[in-house]
Amino acid sequence: MDVILFGPPGAGKGTQSKFLEGVLGVPQISTGDMMRAERKTGSDLGKQFDQYMSSGLLVPDGLVIGLLETRLRMRDAVGGAIFDGFPRTLAQATSLDSMLGGLSRKINLVLSLEVPTSMIVDRISGRRVCLDCGQAYHVRYSPPPATGYCGSCGGTRLVQRSDDTESVVRTRHASYLAETLPILGHYGGQVVVTVDGTGSVQEVTEQLLSVISAR
Ligand code: ADP
Numbered sequence: 111m112d113v114i115l116f117g118p119p120g121a122g123k124g125t126q127s128k129f130l131e132g133v134l135g136v137p138q139i140s141t142g143d144m145m146r147a148e149r150k151t152g153s154d155l156g157k158q159f160d161q162y163m164s165s166g167l168l169v170p171d172g173l174v175i176g177l178l179e180t181r182l183r184m185r186d187a188v189g190g191a192i193f194d195g196f197p198r199t200l201a202q203a204t205s206l207d208s209m210l211g212g213l214s215r216k217i218n219l220v221l222s223l224e225v226p227t228s229m230i231v232d233r234i235s236g237r238r239v240c241l242d243c244g245q246a247y248h249v250r251y252s253p254p255p256a257t258g259y260c261g262s263c264g265g266t267r268l269v270q271r272s273d274d275t276e277s278v279v280r281t282r283h284a285s286y287l288a289e290t291l292p293i294l295g296h297y298g299g300q301v302v303v304t305v306d307g308t309g310s311v312q313e314v315t316e317q318l319l320s321v322i323s324a325r
């Protein structure tokens with residue numbers, strides 16, 4: 111099954127993708143995580159990503175699509191994937207369609223998380239991520255274990271993402287509205303299912319699972 115987890119920055123896509131991986135038996139493919147990993151290597155490609163990411167702008171389509179093509183060819187993605195943070199433009203959506211078409215696959219479901227802007231600001235400002243494995247926490251809603259170590263990998267460095275500052279988040283939200291939201295029209299009513307993303311992590315997971323099991 112190929113599923114897009116759709117929604118504005120901070121809606122909970124990464125958090126929910128991690129649960130859905132276990133249920134659907136397919137990997138989460140997060141272009142944001144892949145770019146942060148590349149950035150950490152200090153490579154030229156990572157530096158190119160950083161030019162855009164640090165100011166909240168979208169990385170150019172050519173670079174993102176290349177990254178995704180390589181990832182889709184990996185063995186664990188042969189039976190499907192959960193796309194998190196991709197596609198973010200219409201050009202990325204049409205490329206994804208043709209990449210999947212070449213594998214006799216298509217997007218089966220777009221789960222669109224709806225969360226009001228005020229709640230997104232609250233979620234992003236409280237987000238902390240593990241510098242070692244990328245696991246996201248929230249200072250109030252999903253706090254890390256009391257030990258202060260990452261519950262996933264034991265890492266000790268739980269930090270605020272450098273692009274989670276107010277001005278960068280504003281730019282990211284603006285590109286979501288201008289460039290990413292129109293993708294919903296591209297996929298259309300049959301495939302797109304809107305899910306209320308305002309409940310607790312567990313409540314949202316339950317809603318997503320009920321949509322998936324009804325398919
Ligand atoms: P996205 O991947 O869409 O940018 P994340 O999954 O990283 O969003 O979630 C953003 C922040 O909100 C994180 O700090 C996460 O712990 C928190 N969060 C995610 N889902 C919920 C929820 N349903 N209720 C409260 N906080 C949440």
Ligand code: AMP
Binds near residue numbers: 143168174282
């Ligand atoms: P995310 O981790 O999804 O919040 O993405 C963090 C940043 O990475 C974004 O603000 C963009 O700069 C960049 N990025 C991630 N995915 C994409 C994408 N599909 N297209 C363009 N830029 C992306």
